[in-house]
Amino acid sequence: MFAFILRRLVQSAIVMLVVALVSFSLFRFVGDPVASMVGQETTLAEREALRESLGLNDPILVQFGRFVGRALQGDFGISYRLQQPVMELILSRLPATLELALVSGIVAFALGITLGVYTALNRRGWLSNFIMTASLIGVSLPTFLIGILLIWIFAVELQWLPSFGRGETVEVWGWKTGLLTPSGRASLVLPAITLGLYQMTLIMRLVRAEMLEVLRADYIKFARARGLTNRAVHFGHALKNTLVPVITITGLQLGSIIAFSIITETVFQWPGVGALFINSVQFVDVPVMAAYLMLIALVFVIINLTVDLLYYAVDPRLRVDRAAGH
Amino acid sequence: MNRIARAWDSDIAWSFRHSPVAVVAAVVSLGMILAAILAPWIAPHDPFNPASLNLMDGFTPPGQPNAFTGNSYLLGTDDQGRDILSTILYGTRISLFVGLSAVLFAMVLGISLGLLAGWKGGWVDSLLMRIADVQLTFPAILIALLIFGVARGFIPPGSREQMAIWVLIISIGLSEWVNYARVVRGAAMVEKNKEYVQAARVIGVHPVRIVARHILPNVMGPVLVIATIGLALAIIAEATLSFLGVGVPATQPSLGTMIRIGQKFLFSGEWWILLFPALTLLALALSVNLLGDWLRDALNPRLR
Numbered sequence: 001m002f003a004f005i006l007r008r009l010v011q012s013a014i015v016m017l018v019v020a021l022v023s024f025s026l027f028r029f030v031g032d033p034v035a036s037m038v039g040q041e042t043t044l045a046e047r048e049a050l051r052e053s054l055g056l057n058d059p060i061l062v063q064f065g066r067f068v069g070r071a072l073q074g075d076f077g078i079s080y081r082l083q084q085p086v087m088e089l090i091l092s093r094l095p096a097t098l099e100l101a102l103v104s105g106i107v108a109f110a111l112g113i114t115l116g117v118y119t120a121l122n123r124r125g126w127l128s129n130f131i132m133t134a135s136l137i138g139v140s141l142p143t144f145l146i147g148i149l150l151i152w153i154f155a156v157e158l159q160w161l162p163s164f165g166r167g168e169t170v171e172v173w174g175w176k177t178g179l180l181t182p183s184g185r186a187s188l189v190l191p192a193i194t195l196g197l198y199q200m201t202l203i204m205r206l207v208r209a210e211m212l213e214v215l216r217a218d219y220i221k222f223a224r225a226r227g228l229t230n231r232a233v234h235f236g237h238a239l240k241n242t243l244v245p246v247i248t249i250t251g252l253q254l255g256s257i258i259a260f261s262i263i264t265e266t267v268f269q270w271p272g273v274g275a276l277f278i279n280s281v282q283f284v285d286v287p288v289m290a291a292y293l294m295l296i297a298l299v300f301v302i303i304n305l306t307v308d309l310l311y312y313a314v315d316p317r318l319r320v321d322r323a324a325g326h
Numbered sequence: 327m328n329r330i331a332r333a334w335d336s337d338i339a340w341s342f343r344h345s346p347v348a349v350v351a352a353v354v355s356l357g358m359i360l361a362a363i364l365a366p367w368i369a370p371h372d373p374f375n376p377a378s379l380n381l382m383d384g385f386t387p388p389g390q391p392n393a394f395t396g397n398s399y400l401l402g403t404d405d406q407g408r409d410i411l412s413t414i415l416y417g418t419r420i421s422l423f424v425g426l427s428a429v430l431f432a433m434v435l436g437i438s439l440g441l442l443a444g445w446k447g448g449w450v451d452s453l454l455m456r457i458a459d460v461q462l463t464f465p466a467i468l469i470a471l472l473i474f475g476v477a478r479g480f481i482p483p484g485s486r487e488q489m490a491i492w493v494l495i496i497s498i499g500l501s502e503w504v505n506y507a508r509v510v511r512g513a514a515m516v517e518k519n520k521e522y523v524q525a526a527r528v529i530g531v532h533p534v535r536i537v538a539r540h541i542l543p544n545v546m547g548p549v550l551v552i553a554t555i556g557l558a559l560a561i562i563a564e565a566t567l568s569f570l571g572v573g574v575p576a577t578q579p580s581l582g583t584m585i586r587i588g589q590k591f592l593f594s595g596e597w598w599i600l601l602f603p604a605l606t607l608l609a610l611a612l613s614v615n616l617l618g619d620w621l622r623d624a625l626n627p628r629l630r
Contacts (some may be wrong), residue, residue, distance in 0.1 A: 026479050078444045138613055144569045145604055152412055152600075156592055163593075200595075259468035264541055266570050267589075281475040281572050288477055296468070304463050 008308055012301045017068075019297040023290035024067045027077075028060075076291035086291045090273055095176050096166055097265070097272035101257045103179075103188055104196035109250055112200045117205025117239060120215070135201040143260050147194040147267035154190060159188045162187045164269040195264045199253050206249060209253035251307050255300050345622050354613040358370040358606075362419040369412035374578070388598045402598040404587060412597060413579060414606050420580040421610070424495055425560040429553050431499030432560075436506025437549065441537050443507065444514025455511070458504045469501035470563050474572060478506035489577045494573050498563050505552050513545040547625045554618035565607050581607040 040270025042050075055066060070076070076086040105152040138146070155163035167183030169176045212222065217240055223233045262274035269275070273292065280288035284296060334340060342348050351414070361368065401410040443451040444474025461469060474497040481489050494502055517540065526536050534573035567573035569581030576583055582605050 011456075022476060025476070026476060140558075140615055141608070142566055142611070144566055145585070145608065148585070148600065148604070152590075152592055152597075221581065255463070256465045261466045262468075262471065263566060263570065277475075278570050279571065281471075281478065284479050286479060289479065293472060293476075296472075300463055 004308065004312060006073060008305055010299060012305055013299055016294075016297060019293055020068055020071060021064070023071075023293050024064050026286050026290050026293075027067065040254065053307070059132055071294060075291075076294075077287040078172065079280070079285055079288050081280065081285040081288070086287045087209060089276060089288065090295065092176075093271060093273045093276050096178075096270060097258075097261055097274060099179060099197060099252075100188065100191055100263055100264070100270060100272060103193040104194075105199070105254065105257055106205060107192055108196035108199040111196075112203025113207050113239075115200075116204040117211060117234070119204070120208045120211035120294045121234060123212070131204075137202045138197055143198065143263045144267050145193060146197055148192060152268070161189050163190065166271060191264050191268045191270055194267065195260055196258060198260065199250075199257060202253065203246060203250060206246055210245060211238055212236045214241050215326070248307065248311070251303065251310075254305050258296065258299060330608075336536065338624055342620075343372060345620055345624075347616055348626075351613040351616040351620070354609060355617060358418060358610055358613070359422060359613045361415055362422050365415040365419050369409075369415045371409040371412040372563060373408045373413040373416055373542050387596075388602075398487060401602050402596075404584075404599045405596075406592065410602050413578050413584060414581070414603055417581045417584050417603065418606060418610065420491075420609070421561055421564055421582070424498070424564045424574070424580065425557050426497035427495045427503070428560040428564070429556050431495060432502040432556060433506055433553055435499065436503035437510050437542070437545075439503065440510030440540065442509035445518060445533070445537060445541075446512040447515075451511070454507065458507060461501075462503050466501040466559065467563055467566060470497045471567065471570075471572070473497040474567060478572075487577070490575050491575065491578075493553055494564060494567060498560050498567075501563070502556055502559065504630060505556065509548045509552065510545050513548075514541050517544055549624060551618060551622045554621055555613065558615040558618060561607070561614065562611050566609075581610075 032280035041313070055063060058066075075088045078084065079086050079089055082089060115131055119131055122128050124290075151163045154161045162183070165187060166178045167185075168181040169184055170177045170180050171177075172180070178188060220233060222239060228236075253266050258274075261272060262278060263274040264270065265272045266278055271297075277292040278287060280292070329416055342352075366372075384520045386397065386403040386407075391397065391404075401414070403409055404413070439454055443454040474493060477497060478486060478490075481493070523536060523540055526540060527533075564573060564580060564607070565582030565585070567585045568580050571586060574580040576587070579587070583606065584603035586601060587601060588596075589597050591597075
């Protein structure tokens with residue numbers, strides 16, 4: 001157990017170090033850091049002094065060590081484009097992204113399970129067939145086209161919902177939330193659907209397949225023979241047993257939600273971290289790019305580590321296999 | 327003639343003829359590929375030639391004469407007076423070029439590294455597969471975006487625009503090599519212990535020749551399936567990146583760039599600038615995807 005955790009931790013640390021190396025080389029080798037900080041009238045001597053005070057003349061390894069040390073304290077320097085500390089920028093935009101990801105994740109999970117159970121129980125119904133066909137189209141549509149389609153229908157033609165921004169926000173304990181105002185909630189609807197649709201179809205298909213499998217099992221037949229109600233059989237026995245793989249997959253999909261939030265945020269001009277990153281790529285705003293790179297790597301490493309550890313805790317077979325294999 | 331007859335009678339051809347979805351998908355994707363290749367000859371206008379553009383022609387609705395110039399375009403024009411139909415033809419060309427090149431790059435890289443890992447084993451194998459594991463935990467589109475962003479940073483500002491398309495190909499290619507490498511590695515590990523490979527080794531055949539002649543043919547089926555589905559993914563990845571404004575520059579619009587431009591005019595009622603490129607992208611991605619799905623089922627011996 002201990003060796004397994006240690007191995008995973010070391011692996012995660014190596015991934016983070018490699019990403020840090022990429023971020024650092026972006027910082028160090030893209031353009032001249034001094035040139036992007038000083039004005040035109042700065043003399044050569046002053047530039048050299050600045051270079052020395054920034055430590056750019058030290059050995060590369062020392063500089064890398066300093067970079068990692070600062071990154072660990074959340075210091076990524078100042079954005080070239082917006083002239084603000086990068087960490088401040090990211091933190092000010094993080095609530096928007098997290099709210100969007102959270103709401104769409106919950107919607108995808110709830111709707112995915114409901115539709116999955118429905119299509120599994122009414123396998124031959126016309127509505128199930130319609131849902132399955134629609135989900136196939138939903139999977140093959142690119143995310144940004146879904147967003148544009150929704151804007152076209154609900155914002156341009158029907159004019160029911162706003163098409164961009166977060167609406168009004170209120171601050172609760174330093175967290176700017178749009179969930180408490182009517183316009184904030186209305187603004188959230190379309191982006192959340194766009195972001196959640198793909199995950200929803202994925203969860204739905206998974207639940208359906210698992211349900212169909214479980215419903216054939218002997219203990220379901222036995223439950224029916226005992227005269228339990230359909231409700232108890234379907235939800236008490238069948239659904240409960242499909243949830244373990246579903247929760248695992250959903251956990252792994254959290255990362256994808258963050259990745260696709262870049263696209264959704266751009267389509268809906270949602271003021272989140274993803275939109276900040278896209279802008280920084282367009283303007284080659286290196287400090288923001290480097291910080292985002294590290295942030296996203298950290299999120300993925302944490303998710304994967306958690307899922308791995310959960311697997312290990314939940315599935316005893318894994319422990320036996322490990323012992324036999326190595 | 328004999329060869330063609332035999333090909334017509336093969337299992338694959340039979341399965342193809344009896345799958346209407348596959349036939350339609352093949353016709354649509356081949357038609358679009360052909361139209362894209364022939365774009366310079368069949369397009370009614372040249373959207374890249376500023377001299378032939380007339381700003382007065384801008385925003386002409388499809389099929390109707392322009393209010394000022396009286397010119398009429400089948401699918402209308404965009405804000406700069408570019409004929410939508412011609413731009414779509416050229417845009418499909420760029421999308422397909424990027425998609426096919428990225429798939430080719432991913433395929434060559436993935437096959438080489440997969441063969442290397444499977445044949446050599448040892449630390450080379452562990453290192454490559456560890457990298458693959460890590461990469462697979464990130465979504466491909468995110469990898470492509472990050473590589474593109476990082477690579478762009480390293481290119482001097484002057485040549486960013488003209489290098490964009492190549493950087494794009496490499497980023498998408500690098501984001502998809504893992505699938506090929508895993509399949510090829512698995513097959514190489516199985517085949518290298520078979521007797522005929524051992525025999526070839528004993529008589530002193532060069533390892534490169536063994537790999538190319540004996541091991542590679544065993545994996546061409548699955549590789550072809552991955553490549554077809556990969557093409558659909560690459561086309562969507564290219565469109566997504568261009569839509570985000572970090573892909574192909576606006577002077578050489580791909581389908582994604584056109585959709586990005588069209589989105590701006592949705593609110594003012596010029597729907598055709600958006601709709602036709604979007605439908606083209608959809609048809610292209612969907613037909614290639616369906617073709618890949620069919621190929622996977624047709625080549626899967628367990629489903630026969």
